[in-house]
Structure formats: structure tokens, C-alpha cells
Amino acid sequence: MSWETIIGLETHVQLRTRSKMFCGCSTAFGAPPNTQVCPVCLGLPGALPAANGAAIGLAVRGALALGCTVHPRSIFARKNYFYPDLPKGYQISQFDQPLATDGTLSFVAPERGIVTATIVRLHIEEDAGKSIHDRFARGTGIDLNRSGVPLIEIVGGPDLRSPAEARAYLLTLKQLLEYIGISDCDMEKGSLRVDANVSVRRAGETALSTRTEVKNINSFAFVEKALTVERDRQIALVESGGSVTQQTLLYDSKENAVRPQRSKEESHDYRYFPEPDLPPLVLTLEFVAEQQSELPELPAAKRDRFVATYALSREHAVVVTSSRAVADYYENVVRAGAEPQAAANWVMTEGLADAKDHQEQLRVAPGALAQIIALVKGGTLSHQAAKKVFGEVAAKGGEPRNIAESLGLIQVADTNVVAAWVTDVLGAHPTEVARYKKGEVKLLPFFVGKVMRLSNGKADPKLTQRVLEEKLSA
Amino acid sequence: MSDAKAVADRLVKAKRLNALLTPPKDLRKSLLAQATAARPTGVLYGMPVAVKDNICTLEFTTTCGSRILEGYQSPYEATAITKLKAAGALIAGKTNCDEFAMGSSTEYSVYGRVLHPLDRTRVPGGSSGGSAALVAAGAVPAALGSETGGSVRQPAAFCGVVGIKPTYGRVSRCGLVAFGSSLDQIGVFGRSVHDAARVLSVISGRDPRDATCEDRDPLRLPTVPESLQGFVIGLPKEYFPPELDPVVRRACDRAIRMMKELGAAMREVSLPHTAYAVPTYYVIAPAEASSNLARYDGVRYGPRFDGNTDLRGLYRATRGEGFGPEVRRRILVGTYVLSAGYYDAYYRRAQQMRALIAQDFRNVFDRGVDLLFTPTVPSPAFKAGEKLADPIAMYMSDIFTVTANLAGLPAISVPIGRVKGLPIGGQLIGQAFLEDEMIEAAYALERVVPATDEA
Numbered sequence: 070m071s072w073e074t075i076i077g078l079e080t081h082v083q084l085r086t087r088s089k090m091f092c093g094c095s096t097a098f099g100a101p102p103n104t105q106v107c108p109v110c111l112g113l114p115g116a117l118p119a120a121n122g123a124a125i126g127l128a129v130r131g132a133l134a135l136g137c138t139v140h141p142r143s144i145f146a147r148k149n150y151f152y153p154d155l156p157k158g159y160q161i162s163q164f165d166q167p168l169a170t171d172g173t174l175s176f177v178a179p180e181r182g183i184v185t186a187t188i189v190r191l192h193i194e195e196d197a198g199k200s201i202h203d204r205f206a207r208g209t210g211i212d213l214n215r216s217g218v219p220l221i222e223i224v225g226g227p228d229l230r231s232p233a234e235a236r237a238y239l240l241t242l243k244q245l246l247e248y249i250g251i252s253d254c255d256m257e258k259g260s261l262r263v264d265a266n267v268s269v270r271r272a273g274e275t276a277l278s279t280r281t282e283v284k285n286i287n288s289f290a291f292v293e294k295a296l297t298v299e300r301d302r303q304i305a306l307v308e309s310g311g312s313v314t315q316q317t318l319l320y321d322s323k324e325n326a327v328r329p330q331r332s333k334e335e336s337h338d339y340r341y342f343p344e345p346d347l348p349p350l351v352l353t354l355e356f357v358a359e360q361q362s363e364l365p366e367l368p369a370a371k372r373d374r375f376v377a378t379y380a381l382s383r384e385h386a387v388v389v390t391s392s393r394a395v396a397d398y399y400e401n402v403v404r405a406g407a408e409p410q411a412a413a414n415w416v417m418t419e420g421l422a423d424a425k426d427h428q429e430q431l432r433v434a435p436g437a438l439a440q441i442i443a444l445v446k447g448g449t450l451s452h453q454a455a456k457k458v459f460g461e462v463a464a465k466g467g468e469p470r471n472i473a474e475s476l477g478l479i480q481v482a483d484t485n486v487v488a489a490w491v492t493d494v495l496g497a498h499p500t501e502v503a504r505y506k507k508g509e510v511k512l513l514p515f516f517v518g519k520v521m522r523l524s525n526g527k528a529d530p531k532l533t534q535r536v537l538e539e540k541l542s543a
Numbered sequence: 544m545s546d547a548k549a550v551a552d553r554l555v556k557a558k559r560l561n562a563l564l565t566p567p568k569d570l571r572k573s574l575l576a577q578a579t580a581a582r583p584t585g586v587l588y589g590m591p592v593a594v595k596d597n598i599c600t601l602e603f604t605t606t607c608g609s610r611i612l613e614g615y616q617s618p619y620e621a622t623a624i625t626k627l628k629a630a631g632a633l634i635a636g637k638t639n640c641d642e643f644a645m646g647s648s649t650e651y652s653v654y655g656r657v658l659h660p661l662d663r664t665r666v667p668g669g670s671s672g673g674s675a676a677l678v679a680a681g682a683v684p685a686a687l688g689s690e691t692g693g694s695v696r697q698p699a700a701f702c703g704v705v706g707i708k709p710t711y712g713r714v715s716r717c718g719l720v721a722f723g724s725s726l727d728q729i730g731v732f733g734r735s736v737h738d739a740a741r742v743l744s745v746i747s748g749r750d751p752r753d754a755t756c757e758d759r760d761p762l763r764l765p766t767v768p769e770s771l772q773g774f775v776i777g778l779p780k781e782y783f784p785p786e787l788d789p790v791v792r793r794a795c796d797r798a799i800r801m802m803k804e805l806g807a808a809m810r811e812v813s814l815p816h817t818a819y820a821v822p823t824y825y826v827i828a829p830a831e832a833s834s835n836l837a838r839y840d841g842v843r844y845g846p847r848f849d850g851n852t853d854l855r856g857l858y859r860a861t862r863g864e865g866f867g868p869e870v871r872r873r874i875l876v877g878t879y880v881l882s883a884g885y886y887d888a889y890y891r892r893a894q895q896m897r898a899l900i901a902q903d904f905r906n907v908f909d910r911g912v913d914l915l916f917t918p919t920v921p922s923p924a925f926k927a928g929e930k931l932a933d934p935i936a937m938y939m940s941d942i943f944t945v946t947a948n949l950a951g952l953p954a955i956s957v958p959i960g961r962v963k964g965l966p967i968g969g970q971l972i973g974q975a976f977l978e979d980e981m982i983e984a985a986y987a988l989e990r991v992v993p994a995t996d997e998a
Binding site: 108111112113114115116117118119120147149151153156157158159211338340341342345346347348 | 598599605607612615617618619621716717718719720721723724725751752753754755830831833834836837838840842843844854858878881882883886890
């Protein structure tokens with residue numbers, strides 16, 4: 070019997086603002102506890118919220134980027150529950166009239182190819198503070214620096230069919246939000262958090278079955294693991310004759326297991342009602358249009374354009390547009406005169422590999438990379454030599470041609486010189502020469518490699534091959 | 544300096560009323576300091592204004608008459624207080640009130656009840672009873688109170704002083720400890736319409752810290768009119784029911800006659816949804832209160848009771864012991880009406896009814912009526928303890944005042960005479976942000992009605 074997994078993600082994203090959602094306190098990460106607070110975010114008697122226009126703008130941009138309908142009028146609502154790190158005893162959020170609804174997010178799923186997931190809604194809310202349970206022997210510490218930090222919650226539909234798909238969705242969402250610059254999406258700093266609704270059903274069934282909610286997935290690495298654990302738990306449960314109970318589960322990354330949240334913490338009746346301290350959030354057409362104009366080209370559009378304009382394969386376009394920085398870099402390399410496919414190859418291999426080892430810095434200037442590519446194309450540098458030059462330019466900067474010359478890497482296209490290297494190599498490998506002559510022509514690259522090594526990568530590969538063939542057939 | 548001393552002396556002399564919560568020593572010290580710092584150019588220079596204890600001040604603690612805020616010192620002050628000080632006024636101590644402004648008699652204060660200045664067996668009204676009593680006793684010319692359902696106008700009527708509730712959004716609520724946020728407004732008591740109005744003018748106007756405060760200039764004071772010629776004053780029949788206390792009716796009739804003599808056109812009108820106002824109010828106000836008072840959990844400020852148990856135990860003990868009976872009752876009611884399964888039946892319906900009540904007023908004003916005149920309260924001040932056992936009876940004393948809060952309209956209570964020595968108040972309800980018209984009519988009414996004579 071085969072099973073289908075149904076997953077929907079609720080993602081909380083911290084908006085990149087200087088100040089909090091309803092007061093002027095700083096949102097900077099890492100300040101000493103309770104130093105970025107005021108009467109409003111402390112929930113002191115008599116303090117009132119005033120909405121942060123910058124945060125609303127960023128939220129609207131997020132909604133537009135996800136193709137949502139942005140509502141001209143939305144309502145802030147109070148979500149009431151008691152917890153020591155929630156200073157007012159309620160969180161200001163949005164409930165039955167959210168900022169935006171009905172969007173989509175297309176992403177490449179590992180098993181199904183391009184999937185378009187629905188975005189049910191996107192709303193604005195404020196963050197709670199942080200409870201610190203492990204710092205003090207007797208009791209819990211509370212840090213309210215995060216209290217009131219602006220968030221958007223993005224509720225995805227039950228459209229994901231595997232843990233790997235959930236991960237791909239989340240990565241695409243993260244990439245999109247980083248692209249448009251509304252969040253740094255750093256899971257480690259808590260600026261991107263995800264809860265997952267998970268259910269399973271037998272293949273062919275169409276109704277949704279009882280779901281559970283998995284919380285406390287604190288890192289990208291855990292998304293797939295946590296969801297796999299929960300999916301397997303549900304399947305085993307149903308196969309052994311049991312049934313899934315609707316509940317909230319916490320993922321424990323150390324044990325790689327889920328455990329039910331203590332019953333006291335769940336089954337809240339949040340008693341939502343419209344926030345009387347804030348008037349309805351009314352957005353003018355002009356405001357929304359302004360946010361639209363602030364949006365850069367989105368990843369999907371950019372991918373399509375790269376396929377159309379630069380004749381890249383879809384796979385290559387995906388890699389080259391993986392972040393705005395890489396995409397911009399690629400286009401600058403092409404603009405500096407590099408052939409688009411060669412530029413893509415260099416960016417995807419040497420460029421990204423070097424960036425990975427150096428804090429995502431693309432260290433070789435676009436013009437320099439274009440020059441390296443031109444040197445290869447013109448036969449001045451072998452590919453191997455060009456990699457050395459790339460490494461050198463990355464580390465120390467400088468003009469690629471000068472570096473190639475100073476390193477003695479300029480390709481040798483003098484037939485006499487190459488012929489001398491070929492003679493040396495053939496003389497040193499009589500066994501292979503004999504085998505070749507008996508018909509083992511696949512040994513040709515072996516000889517080419519030996520010549521390249523002997524010449525320190527300077528031998529012109531095409532010339533080398535021609536000379537080798539001539540000499541071996543003589 | 545001598546002024547500050549005299550102010551303090553007058554306040555301390557009124558001590559027997561239990562209207563002032565600030566200890567005399569602190570009061571004297573602060574008044575001297577304030578008098579030294581006050582700007583002589585301010586329009587309220589040297590005027591002492593007592594402040595209800597649910598409005599945050601830097602000079603004095605802010606306890607809301609509650610044990611749960613015992614000794615609470617706010618680190619910031621209300622916008623209204625900042626504006627008063629900028630105008631040269633002296634903050635003349637904090638006044639006793641019903642706990643978190645919930646009550647109509649100022650008997651629900653953890654600091655004990657406030658006595659009626661004319662009859663100590665009676666209540667001064669509430670919840671701003673301390674402010675009303677101090678003005679009535681002549682200790683201060685004006686005082687701040689707060690309104691959610693009549694908490695300024697009702698005690699003003701009981702004590703025989705002027706009480707104004709401005710339009711919702713006229714005065715910043717920043718620093719007013721929230722009870723029912725969509726209803727709350729800071730209001731003003733005065734010995735006279737002029738004293739109350741000029742304080743209101745100073746505290747009114749925009750405030751970026753309160754998103755519900757309208758972006759308007761401060762209220763401009765009207766001049767005292769010669770007559771009421773040109774005014775059309777509506778008399779809503781629902782506010783003069785057959786069972787209205789005859790002494791109240793008698794005082795109202797006299798006031799109506801006098802306004803007519805001043806040239807006003809009196810017209811009977813109807814506000815058909817009036818009967819639903821009190822039940823509507825007692826759903827919406829507790830609902831908002833249940834959320835607004837959630838922050839008092841003993842975690843960050845205020846006393847913490849029985850902190851050695853688990854989290855639930857901390858909440859239960861702190862909130863169970865920190866809040867008095869009326870506050871607990873309203874939190875329970877409010878929690879109930881917002882609960883899943885009951886929200887539609889109570890909170891949503893109450894909001895719908897609130898819209899109908901507001902529409903009633905618009906309909907009347909749209910038909911050429913400028914102002915409405917009604918009794919402020921259905922009866923004179925009642926005896927202390929009389930309504931404590933019967934919350935509904937207590938709630939019914941708000942019957943003529945809650946409508947203005949539900950509709951967000953300005954209203955003023957003016958003394959219109961006494962019956963057997965007890966003051967009776969007449970109420971004028973104005974159109975939104977037309978306080979100036981309402982105050983103009985109140986000036987005229989005040990001028991012709993002998994406030995302290997038997998009606």
C-alpha cells in the first residue's frame with residue numbers, strides 16, 4: 070500500500086526594519102537582554118501601539134512578490150494568550166481580514182518538477198519576547214528585545230507532497246524574500262521560522278485526513294528530517310490500526326523525534342477580536358504601486374529571461390539566479406564581453422566554489438572573469454591554466470593577462486616546442502604507445518594529460534592532440 | 544510658592560472624603576517643585592488639576608485603585624499630563640476611583656470608598672468619584688477623570704459639578720490605563736463650564752503616540768452666547784421614560800423651559816435602540832477589558848503573589864488576589880463573550896448593535912438637530928452600599944451616559960438644580976468634534992439655571 074504525504078508550511082519571517090512594528094525601539098540582533106525596550110513593547114499600563122509604515126511597505130512587497138491580492142483595507146486583531154514573554158497578554162496580529170490572500174509560489178520539486186503551491190494568506194504581526202530557560206538555576210529569564218519585532222506570517226496551502234518538497238518550497242521562499250530584500254531570512258537568528266502541518270493518506274484518496282502541527286524546526290537542515298520523522302510516525306500508526314490525533318508536536322533535533330507539546334500549552338482559544346487601539350490598515354493604490362515599483366525582477370522572471378536571452382538551459386538558469394548577487398554578477402560578466410554559456414560555466418563552478426569558501430564573496434571582478442574567459446577562447450590560456458589564473462586573481466587581484474604571464478601560463482602554440490614535449494612523453498611510456506598502436510585509441514587523452522603536465526599546462530591542447538595523433542600514427 | 548502651599552492645604556483639608564490617594568507630604572513637596580518649574584506664560588499657569596489615578600504621571604504613583612498596581616510608578620507620563628504641565632498647570636495629586644475605572648459609585652477601590660461631599664452616607668458616583676468630589680468640595684477648580692461609559696458625567700451629576708466627555712479621538716489616550724479601548728476617553732471636571740472647557744482645550748489635539756487620536760488642532764473655546772437663538776435641541780423620548788425619578792424630571796423640565804426662554808427650539812426626537820445600550824456596553828467594555836487587563840500577571844511589575852508555584856499558580860494567585868470582585872467579574876464576562884462559540888452571539892451582535900445606536904444619533908443630527916438634552920443619570924446620588932449586591936442595578940445608573948461612549952460623541956453634564964439638597968445633572972450630547980457648539984449651549988444653560996437651588 071503506498072502513501073501520500075500532505076504538507077503545508079506556515080512561515081514566520083522577520084521584516085528588515087530598523088525599528089519595531091508598533092514602537093521606535095531598535096530591532097538589532099544580539100543586544101544585551103532588555104536594552105531595546107520601551108513602555109509600548111514592555112506592555113506597560115497606558116502605552117499604545119502606533120504602526121510602523123516601513124514594515125507595512127515591506128509586508129506589501131512580500132505579498133506582491135508572492136502574487137497575492139493585497140487588500141486595500143485590513144484589520145489588526147488581538148490574539149489573546151498568557152505567557153511570560155508576551156508582555157501585553159496578547160499579540161497584535163491579523164485574523165479574519167489579513168493584509169493579503171491568494172498568492173502562489175512556484176518551485177522545482179525534486180520528484181515532481183515545477184510545482185505551484187498556493188499561498189493562502191499573508192499577514193502582519195508582532196513577535197513575542199524570548200524565554201530563557203537554561204541560564205538561571207532558579208527560574209526563567211525573559212528578554213523582551215524581540216517583543217514587538219515586525220513579522221509576516223505566510224500560510225501555504227496543503228500542496229506539498231514530501232519532506233524534500235517542503236524543503237524545496239522553503240528554500241525557494243527564502244530565496245524570493247532575500248531577493249526582494251524584505252528579510253535576511255536567517256533561521257539561526259530566528260528571522261525565519263517554520264511550522265508544518267502534516268497528514269498522510271493512502272494513494273488515490275482525495276479527502277484530507279487528520280493533521281498534526283510540527284513546531285520547533287529551528288534550522289534548514291532539520292526541515293526534511295523533522296517532516297520525515299512525523300510522516301513515518303503517522304504511516305506506522307495508521308498501518309498498525311491506529312489513527313492520527315490532531316495535536317501540536319515539537320521536534321527534538323537531538324533525538325530526531327517529535328513529542329507532543331504539553332497539553333497545558335495547547336488547545337488555546339485565542340479569543341481574537343479587532344484591535345481597538347489601531348484603526349483599520351488602509352492602503353492607497355499609490356502606496357501599493359510604490360511598493361510594486363520597489364520590487365526587483367523576481368527569481369522566476371529572471372530565470373525565464375536568462376533562458377530566453379542567454380540561451381542557458383533551465384538547470385543552469387536556476388543555479389545562476391540562485392541569489393540576486395550571483396545573478397547580477399553573471400550578467401555583469403556577460404556585459405563585460407564574455408560568451409553567455411562560458412560565463413555561466415565559470416560562475417557555476419569556479420565562481421560559486423570560491424564564494425562558498427569566502428563568505429559568499431564573488432572575489433573576481435566581472436571584468437576580470439570576462440578577460441579570463443576571453444584568454445581561454447583565444448587559445449592564450451588552457452582551461453587548466455585559466456583556473457590557476459582565476460585562483461590567483463581571486464586571492465590577490467590584478468590583471469589576468471599579467472598574472473598569466475608572470476606565472477608562465479601563456480599557452481605554447483609553437484609546433485616545435487610541443488613536438489619536443491610529445492616526443493618526451495611518448496619515449497617515457499612505451500607500453501601505452503604499443504597498446505595505442507594495437508588499436509587502443511582511447512589512450513589519447515592519457516597522452517594529452519601527460520603532455521599538459523610536462524608543460525605545466527602551457528601546451529595548446531588542440532595542437533598537442535594533433536601532434537600526438539601524427540606521431541602515433543607514424 | 545504660597546500658592547502651591549495653599550493648594551496643598553485645600554486638598555489636605557478635603558482628606559475626610561477619601562478622594563485623594565497621594566499622601567499629603569508627597570503632595571506638598573511635589574506641588575512646590577512643580578510651582579517652581581511651571582511656565583508663567585502657560586494658559587493654565589498655577590491652576591491645580593487633580594488627576595484620576597488611572598492616568599500615568601511621573602510625579603505620583605499610578606495604581607488604578609487596584610492592589611495589582613500597588614506602588615506602581617510609571618516611567619512615562621500621559622500626553623494629557625505633558626500638555627497640562629506645558630500650559631503651566633500643577634498636577635495636584637492622584638484621585639481615588641473604582642478599580643480600573645470599573646464601577647459607578649467609587650466603592651470598588653482597594654483604598655476604600657469616596658464620600659459624597661454633601662452627604663457622607665451617599666456615593667459620589669463613579670468611577671471618577673475622587674476627582675468629582677474634590678472639585679465639588681472646592682479643593683481644586685478642575686480635575687481629570689476618564690470615561691468608558693459615563694465615569695465623568697455620572698459623578699459630575701451626583702456631585703453637582705460640570706463634567707465633559709470629549710469626542711472619541713479628541714484627547715490622546717496615551718498614558719490612560721486602558722479599560723475599554725474603543726470607548727475610553729480622558730474627561731474633565733470643572734467648577735464651571737469654563738474651567739472644564741479650558742482644561743479640555745489644553746489636553747485636546749493630535750498625538751502620534753495614539754493611533755486613535757484624530758489629527759486635529761486643539762479645541763478652540765467658544766464665547767459665552769447671549770442666547771440660544773438658532774439652536775435646535777432634541778429631547779430623545781427614550782431618555783424621559785414614565786418611570787423616570789420625578790425629582791430628576793422636575794429639574795429637567797425647568798432646564799428645558801429655561802433653554803426655550805433663551806431662544807432654543809426644543810424638539811422631541813427618538814433614538815429607538817437606546818434600550819439596548821447598557822447590554823451592548825456590558826458586552827463590549829468587558830470584552831476589551833479582559834484583553835487589556837491580561838498584562839497584569841505579576842511577571843514584570845506590580846506585586847506578585849505566591850510566586851513559588853508553577854506559572855499557572857503565579858497567574859492564578861496574582862490575578863485572583865490582585866483584582867477586586869468587580870474587575871474579576873468583568874474579566875470573566877469579557878473572556879466568555881470573546882470565546883469560540885460565543886463570539887458571534889455576543890461580541891459580534893454587540894458590535895452590530897453599537898453601529899445601530901450610532902446610526903440613531905446620526906439620523907437625528909441629520910434632520911437638523913444640533914444637540915440633545917437628557918438627564919445625565921436617572922436618579923440623584925444613591926446611598927453607599929445600596930447597589931453593591933446588585934450589579935445590574937449599578938449598571939443601570941449608566942443608562943443615559945453609555946450611548947455617547949458607544950457612539951463616540953461628546954457630551955457634557957451641567958448641574959441643573961438640587962432636590963432635597965442633592966444635585967441633579969442635565970446632559971447635552973453633541974455631534975462628533977463639535978464640542979464648541981455643545982460648550983456654547985452649556986455656557987448658556989449654566990448661566991440661567993440656578994445650579995444649587997431646589998428644582
